Amino acid sequence: MTELQQEELRKKLLTYPGVTEENVEEYLISYEIREEQKQMLTGSRGMTNSQAEAFLDRQGHPRPPGWGSVFKYPQSSQLRWSWLIVLIVIAIVLGATFF
Numbered sequence: 001m002t003e004l005q006q007e008e009l010r011k012k013l014l015t016y017p018g019v020t021e022e023n024v025e026e027y028l029i030s031y032e033i034r035e036e037q038k039q040m041l042t043g044s045r046g047m048t049n050s051q052a053e054a055f056l057d058r059q060g061h062p063r064p065p066g067w068g069s070v071f072k073y074p075q076s077s078q079l080r081w082s083w084l085i086v087l088i089v090i091a092i093v094l095g096a097t098f099f
Helices: 003-014 021-043 049-059 081-098
Strands: none
Touching (some): 021 049
């Protein structure tokens, strides 16, 4: 992450409620570690981007702001039920076309 990217991220993090300068530095270090590990996983280990992201999420590495998961609410492990409904509808439509 470049200095400019760090400064932009620092400013964005400071706008969040309850975030202090100390928290910001901790977050920046965590994001750097996540980025380095992701590069290692996708490079030398041959993982895809989505596999590396899922692995890093399971390891507890926080995602930077704006890096939300499509299937889960931000900062939560709760599924977005709208996706489940969409998948059920697709399954029903596909099932009806085969029978």
